[in-house]
Amino acid sequence: MKYPGQTMQVQAVLVALYFYLICPANIIGLWWAVGSPLVMDPNTICRKSRRLAGKQHNICKNEQEIVREITKGARLALSECQYQFAARHWNCTTARRSFGKILRRDLRETAFVYAITAAGVTYSVTQACSAGSLLQCTCDRNHIRDKSTDGQWAWGGCGDDVDFGYLKSREFMDARKKKRCDITTKIRMHNNEAGRLAVKNYMRRVCKCHGLSGSCTLQTCWRKMPLFRHVGNRLKEKFKGAAKVIISNDGLHVIPEGDTIKKPDVTDLIYSENSPDFCRPSRKAGSLGTKGRICDIYSRGVGGCDVLCCNRGYKKGYVTLRENCKCRFIWCCDVICQECVHNKTIYTCL
Structure with missing residues (x-):
């Protein structure tokens, strides 16, 4: 049951236009723009595929079944975002006047949204592989050849091919990128990767017992993805400890804003703008209060x-x-x- 209640300066415009022109192919958030995950369906995502970059365009044109799983992954991510932020001032609302403006900024909240979406896409594509829903992949049997066990169990069965899910998430969400580009792109690429690694780095071993009367003298084991709730919990902790960054002097890297701040690793979330006060409504900030x-x-x-x-x-x-x-x-x-x-x-x- 649901309860009730739930003048940009010219210089800034020129800067934004400049970065758009030098990085035309790297419109990292474009798939959010042409098909917001809030209302997304496969046709919506690819409707304006001529504006999509490189591999995004190829996937839209040639791999509609992958696009369907990307859709499912985005919906999964949105649901998890709303669960994790249900009690916070910004609650991952689907209202366009809020969500769209949040996505266009480099806030901590935006970092989480991009990370959880990259994770959701990885998750859904991987699940589809295991279920036999995609022609491009099946389940993961590589570990069957791995003999490094303790004798009490052996690799077998059909594991989750997370490498394929990781690859498709990276191809579609990261698109094509250039070596030099704006801080927003670098931040979002970083957070996308953090989201994917929150799935890939935490594969678990699942086993089935064999033996008379359930004696479990031998176990057959395979790799399975973590529960997506655990992925969300892990990224929520990363959100709490997210690092504020700036662009380096050479424009190639992002670095911590302060000398005392630990350099974030690939699994950390990063942002460059302080979050607005979400206590009161603000059309400019995208806050509903x-x-x-x-x-x-x-x-x-x-x-x-x-x-x-x-x-x-x-x-x-x-x-x-x-x-x-x-x-x-x-x-x-x-x-x-x-x-x-x-x-x-x-x-x-x-």
């Missing part, structure tokens, strides 16, 4: 009424819930339930 958001009166942290409502206060209200209750099993084979109606107390931000 938190008025009307449901908060937790018992929490003193993120999601708590004081924090989520930005100390503006909150009000008490009620919502009506309908659910099945007093269910009886009738032999054979029906279940008959009554409908129970009750009110639930909620608190919403002023």
Whole structure:
């Protein structure tokens, strides 16, 4: 159930236009623009494929089945983003007046969105390989040839071919890039990679027992991707520790803004702009504010009424819930339930 409430300066324009002209093929976020993952379907993504770069165009033209999995991956990512940010001032809302403006900036929130989407695409393509839904790949049997086990188990079965999913995510999301380009592109390339590695670097071993009476004298094992919720949790921790960066003097690298900040590695998230105040509505910043958001009166942290409502206060209200209750099993084979109606107390931000 869902509850209720949920003048750019000329110089800046010239700078943005300059970077667009020197990097015409590296429009990293274009697939978000021509087919936002909020409403994305395979046709929407590739509708303007003439504007897409290099391998993006090729995938759209020749691998529609991959595009379908990219769509699924983006939806998976959006769902996870909304779960991870449900209690924060910016809650990964799908409202265009917010989401589009967030994506055009290099905020910590944007870093997470790009990372989780790259992870989602990797995940969905890999799953499709294992399920036999793609002609280009199957499951991963390479580890069957690996004999380095402890004798209690052996590689076998059909594992997840994460390398193929990683490759397709990189080809489509990173497109074609030049050696020198703007800081935004470099940041988004970095965060895309961090997202993919949050899947690839955490493959787990899954085993099946063999032996009489379940004695498990031998196990057959294969590699499987982590649960996507665990991927989201890991990237959320990276979001909390994300590093603010600037472009190096030679324009080739991004470096930490301060001398005391640790240089981020490939698995860290990076950003270059401070996040706006999401407490109050701002059309320019893409903030919807938190008025009307449901908060937790018992929490003193993120999601708590004081924090989520930005100390503006909150009000008490009620919502009506309908659910099945007093269910009886009738032999054979029906279940008959009554409908129970009750009110639930909620608190919403002023």
